[in-house]
Amino acid sequence: MISLEQLSKVYQSKGKTVIGVDDVSLDIKKGEIFGVVGYSGAGKSTLLRCMNILERPTEGKVMVDGIDLMTLNSRDLRKARQSIGMIFQGFHLAMAKTVLENVAFALKASGVNRQERKRRAQELLELVGLSDKADQYPAQLSGGQKQRVSIARALANDPKVLLCDEATSALDPNTTQSILNLLKRINRELGLTIVLITHEMEVVKEICDRCAVMEDGKIVEQGSTYEIFAAPENELTKRFIQTVIDFRIPEKILSERKGTIVHMTFKGDSANESIVSDLLQGYNVRANILHGKIDYIQDQALGTFVMELTGEQKVVHRAIQDLKEKLGEVEVLQDDRSADQSLARAE
Amino acid sequence: MIDQLINLWPELNKSFIETLIMVGIGLVVALIAGLPLGLLLFVTDRDLFLENRTVKSIVGVVVNLIRSVPFIILLVFLFPFTNFLIGTTTGPVAASVALSVAAIPFYARIVESSARDIDKGVIEAAIACGASPWLIIKDIIFPEIKPGLISGLTITAISLIGYSAMAGAIGGGGIGDLAIRYGYYRYDNFVMFTTVILLIVLVQIVQYTGDYIAKTVKKN
Numbered sequence: 001m002i003s004l005e006q007l008s009k010v011y012q013s014k015g016k017t018v019i020g021v022d023d024v025s026l027d028i029k030k031g032e033i034f035g036v037v038g039y040s041g042a043g044k045s046t047l048l049r050c051m052n053i054l055e056r057p058t059e060g061k062v063m064v065d066g067i068d069l070m071t072l073n074s075r076d077l078r079k080a081r082q083s084i085g086m087i088f089q090g091f092h093l094a095m096a097k098t099v100l101e102n103v104a105f106a107l108k109a110s111g112v113n114r115q116e117r118k119r120r121a122q123e124l125l126e127l128v129g130l131s132d133k134a135d136q137y138p139a140q141l142s143g144g145q146k147q148r149v150s151i152a153r154a155l156a157n158d159p160k161v162l163l164c165d166e167a168t169s170a171l172d173p174n175t176t177q178s179i180l181n182l183l184k185r186i187n188r189e190l191g192l193t194i195v196l197i198t199h200e201m202e203v204v205k206e207i208c209d210r211c212a213v214m215e216d217g218k219i220v221e222q223g224s225t226y227e228i229f230a231a232p233e234n235e236l237t238k239r240f241i242q243t244v245i246d247f248r249i250p251e252k253i254l255s256e257r258k259g260t261i262v263h264m265t266f267k268g269d270s271a272n273e274s275i276v277s278d279l280l281q282g283y284n285v286r287a288n289i290l291h292g293k294i295d296y297i298q299d300q301a302l303g304t305f306v307m308e309l310t311g312e313q314k315v316v317h318r319a320i321q322d323l324k325e326k327l328g329e330v331e332v333l334q335d336d337r338s339a340d341q342s343l344a345r346a347e
Numbered sequence: 348m349i350d351q352l353i354n355l356w357p358e359l360n361k362s363f364i365e366t367l368i369m370v371g372i373g374l375v376v377a378l379i380a381g382l383p384l385g386l387l388l389f390v391t392d393r394d395l396f397l398e399n400r401t402v403k404s405i406v407g408v409v410v411n412l413i414r415s416v417p418f419i420i421l422l423v424f425l426f427p428f429t430n431f432l433i434g435t436t437t438g439p440v441a442a443s444v445a446l447s448v449a450a451i452p453f454y455a456r457i458v459e460s461s462a463r464d465i466d467k468g469v470i471e472a473a474i475a476c477g478a479s480p481w482l483i484i485k486d487i488i489f490p491e492i493k494p495g496l497i498s499g500l501t502i503t504a505i506s507l508i509g510y511s512a513m514a515g516a517i518g519g520g521g522i523g524d525l526a527i528r529y530g531y532y533r534y535d536n537f538v539m540f541t542t543v544i545l546l547i548v549l550v551q552i553v554q555y556t557g558d559y560i561a562k563t564v565k566k567n
């Protein structure tokens with residue numbers, strides 16, 4: 001649906017060159033929710049704004065629904081923008097317009113006549129659950145309600161794509177959840193392709209089918225959200241995932257444990273867990289669970305466990321080897337220290 | 348005292364009307380020419396949707412040029428132009444030529460600066476909707492700055508009342524002319540005070556009305 005080819009955006013300001021987006025290529029499929037996550041200043045907004053040429057890329061190609069946006073004249077570009085909705089962190093509603101007028105404005109932009117505008121705007125407000133607020137002004141609404149209005153405005157011209165720039169970052173957790181649910185719903189019901197950028201991995205986990213991690217204008221990792229969570233490769237990705245799935249064990253606990261401490265990730269159903277218990281029993285290795293959690297990402301289970309394995313050193317090593325082969329993701333967080341202990345005692 | 352007032356009345360009435368004519372014409376021209384000029388200054392600014400360096404700097408320089416000339420000098424400087432346009436350089440209509448020329452850039456800058464207070468994001472959202480520049484100006488910028496446009500007109504009107512006194516001093520008529528002819532040349536303090544009070548009342552009324560209208564059009 002959206003394809004970016006070797007996209008770059010360089011800013012020249014006061015003689016200095018700032019790279020906003022650095023050689024990014026990306027393919028976003030029809031009907032998916034694609035997330036871009038990164039710290040502030042990573043270039044996420046710039047990348048998103050290139051997708052409707054709010055920011056004109058310095059280099060590269062932007063294709064949306066088969067149209068090369070960079071080649072369009074301003075008239076055709078306006079036309080193309082009508083089928084690309086956009087919402088923002090700060091909502092950006094016209095304060096002097098009522099809720100209904102704000103939504104109707106988008107329809108006016110595409111040349112819909114007055115009666116039809118009103119009818120359609122009311123329909124859209126219904127969709128976002130705000131029909132009773134039609135005649136109020138944005139200043140009278142809560143943040144979540146304002147974002148709903150801006151979603152209604154963005155959907156006015158039946159867009160194929162919805163771009164979301166930190167759409168939930170200004171909202172409290174409950175409101176964030178309800179906006180995410182709304183986005184998920186319109187994605188399913190209208191088959192809308194959604195691109196959202198955020199600095200919150202939680203948001204990605206919540207609704208994105210696929211995601212990309214961005215740093216210094218570059219995409220450092222991308223893939224299905226589930227795979228990214230199950231097997232992150234980049235250090236930055238790992239850090240982001242830790243904000244959601246935190247399996248760190250307090251130092252104090254770690255120092256008290258003498259066995260080998262391993263971190264395991266189970267993908268999919270719980271069948272894997274029985275593999276582990278069977279295997280450990282077979283090896284005669286004892287396991288203490290220090291941390292255990294199952295997250296559901298895209299309706300698939302992802303288990304994270306930290307265990308202390310005790311038993312004969314060699315056997316434990318073999319068991320870990322075996323686990324690695326079967327599970328893929330096994331990381332030794334702390335080696336067995338019972339030997340240190342006995343040495344210390346011997347002295 | 349009452350006698351004095353009755354004697355002065357016809358003259359006072361005439362001067363008052365002349366002032367209203369001068370200020371009124373100046374205001375109308377400010378609105379007709381200054382508003383679009385101010386919007387032009389705004390939309391051609393850097394990073395805006397009709398960004399245009401050349402237009403922005405030419406208009407900007409002309410506006411600054413006119414604004415940096417003291418009004419009394421502008422008035423005299425424009426005499427030939429006024430003469431060409433109206434056929435005379437005396438009377439309130441002739442004086443309103445210079446007043447208009449001064450009011451246009453004055454109001455344009457006010458319009459520009461109220462437009463700058465608009466959240467850029469709102470304009471950006473409109474661009475993202477695929478709205479044309481004209482629709483953005485008419486349907487987003489204009490309603491957002493309406494209260495500012497009215498307060499701006501109030502400020503312009505009050506400045507014009509002040510300028511009109513200067514114009515009056517060199518043949519424009521109006522309250523200022525009256526004050527100078529009687530108060531200054533004939534040391535008639537009664538006329539002086541009366542005109543001052545009249546001007547104060549006029550300014551207060553303009554200010555109050557302007558504030559009131561600005562408040563009524565302010566939505567949200």
Ligand SMILES: Nc1ncnc2c1ncn2[C@@H]1O[C@H](COP(=O)(O)OP(=O)(O)O)[C@@H](O)[C@H]1O
Nearest residue numbers: 011013018019020039040041042043044045046
């Ligand atoms: N209009 C601009 N002029 C100059 N530099 C800019 C501009 N917009 C963004 N940048 C720079 O580009 C980089 C990426 O910014 P941005 O895309 O806003 O990051 P993010 O949305 O990930 O926080 C930053 O270093 C920022 O300073």
Ligand SMILES: [Mg+2]
Nearest residue numbers: 044045046166
């Ligand atoms: Mg940003």
